[in-house]
Amino acid sequence: MMRRVAPCLACIGLLLVWQLASLALNNDSFPTALEAIRAIPAVLGDKDSLVNFGASLRRMTIGFSVALAVSIPLGLLMGRSRAVASFFNPLLMVIYPVPKAALMPIIMLWLGVGDLSKTLVIFLGVSLPVIYHSFEGAKAVEEKMLWSGAAMGLSAIQRLVRIVLPAALPEILTGCRTGLVLALITMITSEMIARQSGAGNILFNALDMGQYDTVFAMIIIVGAMGIGLDALFERLRARLVRWAEPQFDIPLSFS
């Protein structure tokens, strides 16, 4: 019971702190929490912005699912074969500290400002943590299980799908959770750089035009999306890997 209520209380507490702070500062560019919440229906009711949100979510879903489809097999292979691991590790290490959304201006030059470049950036942002966690998960699979599988006549691919994948699943899902938060972050940033459509577009255009109510309403909406998606994913995770206790019940968010 308490576990359910506590996050809601925290939300209310944070909004309350915001309200008091803005009342105390009394600054034109810092609307109170109530004003920002009142601006949400106006933002969500607008047909244009709904189209924008739809476009954002579509890109995020495509980028996220393609990233999962590529990274999980790659990570598992890296975890099981030392040659594959030492082949890809240095490359991934070099790419790791590159801000993925900062590739946007360059990718825009090649692929234009449309969906393709934004989806590609989301894909790049999501794949690294997922590869890393699948790698770690596959590495920790107990050798004895693989030996028994081999002794019972499973081929290498069957072993990968039927032993390594389920055994590494809790770790993989941890990576997916980090990736989900990251997909949202990259989505917003890429749309901020290529202001053509999407939620990031609304947010930063409102900032440039000085519509501060809309800015803060968008912050609430995007934040709620992050928290909501995370909670949904946690539900899914709990169903898929009922046997494993979550190592971290809060995602370590990457950027």
Place this chain on the structure above:
Amino acid sequence: MNARTIISDLLLGLIPIVLLVAVWQALVSFGYAPVTLLPPPGHVFQRMVALLLNTTYQRDIAATLFRLFAGFAIAVILGVSVGLAAAVNPTINAAVRPIVRVLAPLPKVALYPALLLLVGFGHESKILLVTFDALFPILLSTYYGASTVEQKLIWSAMAAGTPPREVLFKVVLPAAAPSILTGCRIGLVISCIVVFLAEMITSTDGLGHVLVTAARTFQAVDMFVPLITISLLGLILNGLLELLRSYLLRGFPEV
């Protein structure tokens, strides 16, 4: 693992990086990509060396590094102290936990417009954004490190007459050090990425600003240089942290 396998692993790892540069060069020299969109690698590295010797560019790097370290330092101090306090004291834990639960999956970039409006366009808003983003991985790993300290260690220290306050610094903090340092490493890479993004959004100096200026004037060469620089900086800082880690953890078994 002997020296020979390490060398062959290194060689294997170099292949994809070399391949990448070779494909890049081939794309340009066989005319698949115009030089204005994809400058040849040699050209980019020449430009990079020229810029690294340039005082304006050095000043940009210094600005970026200053923001990175300021934000990261605040995040480490806050994260470690709050994480320790939450692990030791149940009351603080009950208050911190739900707040972290709500704030951790929030896409922090969306907060940047609010920070801009509140604290202005100078260093402060960027440093704060870096702090927000790096804080949670450090806080969480400190918390998990400190709450999994073996109870026997604490009991023995208390039996030997260590006052409870000193147990925290003499037993809990060192025992949690490996976990804290892992959190710091994640936080450091995040700081690199976030400081760059923040500078891309609004700034008058720093590496992100160099990239944006180059993008607006279609100087493809100058767009690659800051990206490579930030990635190198990330690798160097990561290496330094690794050195610090092996120095601090010299008594620990291999982790």
